[in-house]
Amino acid sequence: MTDAKAPPRKRAPSKRSLETRARILDAAEVLFARGGFDGASMRDIAAAAGVPVALVNFHGGAKEDLFATIVARRADALSQRRLAALAAAKERQSAPGLREVLDCFIRPYIDLARAGGPQWTAYARLIAHVSADERWRPISERYFDPTAAMFMAELARLFPAAAPCRIAGAFVFSISAMLSLATSRWRIEAMAGLPHGGNGGIDDWADVLIDFSEGGFRSVMAGA
Amino acid sequence: MTDAKAPPRKRAPSKRSLETRARILDAAEVLFARGGFDGASMRDIAAAAGVPVALVNFHGGAKEDLFATIVARRADALSQRRLAALAAAKERQSAPGLREVLDCFIRPYIDLARAGGPQWTAYARLIAHVSADERWRPISERYFDPTAAMFMAELARLFPAAAPCRIAGAFVFSISAMLSLATSRWRIEAMAGLPHGGNGGIDDWADVLIDFSEGGFRSVMAGA
DNA sequence: GTCTATATGTAGATAGAC
């Protein structure tokens, strides 16, 4: 019963094919994360994966499709971590507070970017590119907005008297600060007077960021 | 005494030449702001300015030089507004508080982006591109870091016991939130349930943003 | 200073042999 749909039936791909495909997607993820869609060419990706250019098109399709595939590949895993954390928080206390809600959204991202391996580190940067460029709005809407809307609903529950615009503003400010850890930690370290490559900074920024977001939120809600 | 240096002496350019140059720089500013360095071609810029491609090279030089010129063109004006605001704040009270310092940094940017005309609106987006891409780090260091360092010093004065890393982190979070207003206001409005093009949102975000940054700062400083 | 025409490189994508 595993067939009987998906018109152009296909056989299971060989093991080597799967490995090739994985190498290509991993290379594309790293290069797209570094320079965005325009900052990496199909040839760069092929070279990084150690395959001819034609194979990148064969496994990834057109460049835009490849990009969308890369974004989609880990989107569910991230969303599920966030939603699972939210569900767990609701089990502990029927109405989780602001800090708990923000924690459920932010910490999975930081944890995966920091300790999920190099591909997750790249993926975190990739999300920053997708979020910053309105050109990828359809991708955001498909893969990230549903989860964001769930958290937006929690925030609206916590501040029933606040204008949605202010809640959404504070939430987007928090998300921007979160993404800046993927793209601009070098700037933080430079500004703090730390040496270029040296890892003299904070290892796990999650708590600092959640402090910042919570304080920012409360301040905006109080000011309304 | 206005000559006697700059080896290849030049005459004052004609009025028409200056207008052409201005049209090219304005067009480049808008297009670079929309799509970043890679998102606009020299042909796009020439077409938007209504001139042949060769004129873009003539007035702007190579593409990277043109980009740097565009960033440089308004950098001083922005810095001077910020530093003038800071100086004025120091005249009112010898040691301005956190909110005043953040206001001096954030409000000039928001005001110019909102009411400085379409070129300043574009420039605000352009700064977001420059800040997000480490490739432009030399440009940032030259045109934006000196002013940022001045404000960093004020913040360090306000929180002498805090680790520089935490101050810098909170400052970069604030800057990221600020820049998100240039790149992601559509996302705020979408998340708040507002229609696509309709301007049903907040007109002047400066106070909301400064509330957020101040609250975030105090929260991070308290958590240390 | 401005224009036309062009040199030169590189991009994405595919055809067709294996």
Place this chain on the structure above:
DNA sequence: GTCTATCTACATATAGAC
């Protein structure tokens, strides 16, 4: 599935007439 060779489009940049 994989590879070589190639097609087509468009990029940056400049030469040289006006």
